[in-house]
Amino acid sequence: MRALVWHGRTDVRCDTVPDPVIEEPRDAIVKVTATAICGSDLHLYDGYIPGMMNGDILGHEFMGEVVDVGPGNTKLKVGDRVVVPFTICCGECFFCLKGLWSCCERTNRDADKAREMFGHPCGGLFGYSHLTGHYPGGQAEYVRVPFADVAPTKVPDGFSDEQMLFLTDILPTGYQGAVYAEIEDGDTVAIWGAGPVGQMALRCAKMLGAGHVVVIDRVPERLAMAAEAGAETIDFEQEDTYDRLNKITNGRGPDRVIEAVGMEAHGAGSWDAWGDRALAATGLGTDRIHALRECIRNVRAGGTVSVSGVFGGYLNGFPFGAAVQKGLTIRTGQCNVLNYMQTLIRAIEEGKIDPSFVITHRCGLEDGPKMYETFRDKKDGCIKVVMRPHG
Ligand code: NAD
Ligand code: ZN
Ligand code: ZN
Structure with a gap:
């Protein structure tokens, strides 16, 4: 065959x-x-x-x-x-x-x-x-x-x-991403990645009661597909995601965030002000976990970070301090x-x-x-x- x-x-x-x-x-x-x-x-x-x-x-x-x-x-x-x-x-x-x-x-x-x-x-x-x-x-x-x-x-x-x-x-993965985000009625949900998983997560977040969904990517066709489903979109190469999300949420940040990028992440924008660029021999460099870092940085205190993206090993530059200070819940899994x-x-x-x-x-x-x-x-x-x- x-x-x-x-x-x-x-x-x-x-x-x-x-x-x-x-x-x-x-x-x-x-x-x-x-x-x-x-x-x-x-x-x-x-x-x-x-x-x-x-x-x-x-x-x-x-x-x-x-x-x-x-x-x-x-x-x-x-x-x-x-x-x-x-x-x-x-x-x-x-x-x-x-x-x-x-x-x-x-x-x-x-x-x-x-x-x-x-x-x-x-x-x-x-x-x-x-x-x-x-x-x-x-x-x-x-x-x-x-x-x-x-x-x-x-x-x-x-x-x-x-x-x-x-x-x-990808449909159940998007759905699990939304379930693990613990969405409450009317929540603002931000999704990093408008690939197939992010597209499904967007639609599932709406099914599960999200009031407003914001999708972040840099590929125009993917952002357009998200907009068709009613999402507000951010091109992270064109504007500062943190500023825009704060404007949308009165300075608090989205209630729930979903990471639908994984190891294809491309770093840009504000990330380098937030950490170092060091690529450790033991793990993925900070440019490759850019979206995950952005999720933790942007979510409001007490919010939930749902990680659908796949990571294979050790992560270098994972901002655990922010997770502690903000009292975050992080959920993930295949x-x-x-x-x-x-x-x-x-x-x-x-x-x-x-x-x-x-x-x-x-x-x-x-x-x-x-x-x-x-x-x-x-x-x-x-x-x-x-x-x-x-x-
Ligand atoms: P994909 O590669 O097509 O989509 C990823 C998207 O992320 C792309 O559109 C890319 O432009 C965007 N992106 C890259 N860097 C970004 C950044 N810094 N900020 C925002 N967006 C950024 O892949 P996909 O099929 O949608 O899968 C996404 C992830 O989900 C992958 O890691 C995949 O392995 C994972 N996945 C997990 C499960 C599971 O069971 N948990 C199942 C299927 C897929
Ligand atoms: Zn798959
Ligand atoms: Zn078994």
Whole structure:
């Protein structure tokens, strides 16, 4: 079959690889009908997350048709149309039973590596390095889905792949971002990052009662898409975010902030007056955590900082003193997709949200390598790429 394969930093190729087969009784094989490139894939593309190896198949946002099931899988049958959450979970361990699906302690085949780095085994992820189980990903014609009797979810008829695909990741991630922000009715919410996750977080923040949402980015097309959904926007390269947010909030700062940038952050504006530029050998430099620093700096005292962005290791220049002085709540995590799945399927069915609005580019797998670059560099107004491996 054809699949997008990581060969090194910024080197993704569409290769011919062996078809996946059932390996464990609870497995299923899914024929991928639609798959997307995520901002998290860019962290692998740019080499910010360690543990990728030459030959690893990428992709963790995918859906499709079940074409084979293992003998121990009583939930799925051949022909089912499913969305497959990006986190692999067993459904039975201490963390799964608490709804902390992304922290499943049984699905990471490289748990020792994760424990060494994070102090926890961490759940398995599709297409996301040897730190999280080296599971081949779904930017492929077919994918093996382990523990397929837990997370994969059948989708209702009458909706296109494009309407359902983002239930695998960015829609619930945006939703969790808004839930973790602890929004109260009428709150002012500021969101850093108008990429796919920020776009979803904006719409979910409104669903959860935000009175006013401000979105910060520097890419015109992305800011325009946020404005279409009713957000006030700030181009952080054109004006001082701190001043503008203070004007909007009578000098106090937004009640809740959401970080939807992660390690692609570009520093600009006021950040350098607020810390040093030192790049430590042990961690990401302050320019790469610019948005996170801005979130902590701008949120009002007693407010909540919800971090959806992904960070791979140590952070240099994390302003913890401000978090203490302002009495902040900080919440973060990989998305526990299953907690929001049914709520979000209903929201799509009821027309409260149609996540396909975010798609700007459509192609086959062969064009995937080029699309990684287009998406990373925000060329051609690219906000979200969806690939159809079978045309
Ligand atoms: P993306 O890279 O397309 O979007 C990031 C946006 O941030 C871009 O539009 C960029 O211009 C903007 N940006 C860069 N620096 C900025 C700054 N200093 N201030 C404000 N905006 C800035 O990615 P995405 O797909 O939207 O994903 C965003 C983050 O969410 C990534 O880190 C990704 O790994 C993470 N993510 C997390 C989860 C989870 O489960 N927690 C799931 C999916 C994605
Ligand atoms: Zn993702
Ligand atoms: Zn588990």
